[in-house]
Amino acid sequence: MESLDLNLLSALDALLATGSVTGAARQLGLSTSAMSRTLARLRAATGDPLLVRAGRGLVPTPRAAELRGRVHELAREVQAVLGPQATELDITSLERTFTIRTNEGFVAVFSTPLVAAVTQAAPRVRLRFAPKPVKDAEPLRQGQIDLEIGVLGEFAPEVKTHFLFRDQFVGVVREGHDLLMEAVTPKRYAACRHVVVSRMGKFAGPVDHALEEHGLERDVVVVVPGFLDALRIARHSDLVALVPSWCLGGDLISGEPFVQGLVSFELPVRTPKIAVSAMWHPRVDADPPHRWFRETVIRVCRTAQNHLRGTPTGDFGLR
DSSP states (O other): OOTOOOOOHHHHHHHHHSSOOHHHHHHHHHHHHHHHHHHHHHHHHHHHOEEEEEEEEEEEOHHHHHHHHHHHHHHHHHHHHSOOOOOOGGGGGGOOOEEEEEHHHHHHHHHHHHHHHHHHHHHHHHEEEESSSSSHHHHHHHHHSSSEEOSSSSSOOOOOEEEEEEEEEEEETTTTTTTGSSSSHHHHHSSEEEEEOTTOOSSHHHHHHHHTTTOOEEEEOOOSSHHHHHHHHHSSSSSSEEGGGGGGGOOOTOOOOOOSEEEEOOOSSSOOOOOEEEEEOGGGGGGHHHHHHHHHHHHHHHHHHHHHHTTTTSSOOOO
C-alpha cells in the first residue's frame, strides 16, 4: 500500500476516457511528457500496455476496455472521499434521525415548534428526544446523541457550544397561599415547606447558599426530577416550588399555561441566572445535515425567546 499513488487512478481514468496522451494531459493540467511518463508507470503497475498505437491514434487493450468503467467509478469515489464535502444540501430529501438530549422542560416548551420547523423543511427527518439523567459528554463523543441542550457548567473541553438564552428562577405557589398575604422576605420564604427539582436527587441548590448568608435554611420535603412535576405538586399543596420563569409562560402554540391555579413571585434572595446552551461534538461540526439541524434548533429557540419576552414572565430557561 505504501507504493500506491492514487494520482495514477485519476491519470488512468483520463487516459481511458480520452484515448490520448495529449488529451489526458490537457484534462489534468500536465505536460504531454509528464503524462507519457505516467502511462509508463501505469503499464508497469498493471502489467498491461493499456493503450497501443493504431495508425496515428491509440486504442485500448482488452484489459483497458474492461477496466474503463470500474476506473471511472473508483476515481469518482476517491475524489468524493478525499475531496471537500459538497456544501449544497437537499433538505427535502434528507433521511436521518437526530437525537437531542435534554430535560423535560425543554421538551415541554420547544418540542412543538421544533417538530413543526423540522418536519416542514425535511419531511424524511426523524427526531428523538432522549432523557438526561446525568451530565456526561460520552454519548456526544460516541455519536449516540447529536445535540445536548442545557447548562454548560463543567463539560468536555472539546465540545462545541452555542448560547441559546438566559433565565432566572422564580418561586411558585398555589393561588391563595399564605406566603403571598404579606411581603415575601427571606425569613418568611425559608419558613415555608418546599419542593425542589434535581436530576441528582439533591435537596440543596443555589437558593440555599443565598439563604445561608442570612442565617436561614429551607425545609425541603420533596425532591422531583422535573420542573413540571414540581408545579403539579405546588398546585395541590402548600409546598413552594422553585422553577425557571419560562414554566409560567405557557405553551408556545396555544398560549395556555402548563399548570393552572399557580402564582409566581420574585425570590427574596439573589440567585445566579441560568445560561442555556446547545452542545455538540467537533466530529459533526462540519457535517452539513448536522449544521442545518442545530441552526434550526437555534432559530426556534430565538423565536420562542422573543415570543415569551412579551409575556409577564420575561426571559426563560432550563437547568
